Amino acid sequence: MTAELAEVHAELAAVARASRSERATIRAIAEALGLSRPRVYELLNRPTKPLEAVEPTEGGSKCG
Numbered sequence: 001m002t003a004e005l006a007e008v009h010a011e012l013a014a015v016a017r018a019s020r021s022e023r024a025t026i027r028a029i030a031e032a033l034g035l036s037r038p039r040v041y042e043l044l045n046r047p048t049k050p051l052e053a054v055e056p057t058e059g060g061s062k063c064g
Helices: 003-022 026-033 038-044
Strands: none
Touching: 003 026, 003 038, 026 038
């Protein structure tokens, strides 16, 4: 997972957890985040881990 994707995932999980702690329903959280209910359950139940720094590779990206 790229650093940006990991950051977005962590933010979504934090928003879902905060909403759930305020007694929002899974359905309401899913609608607000634009996710499916199973995806919200996954975010809520996946253990959290701190974001890891990603070191750039020498020479940069070699796409295309």
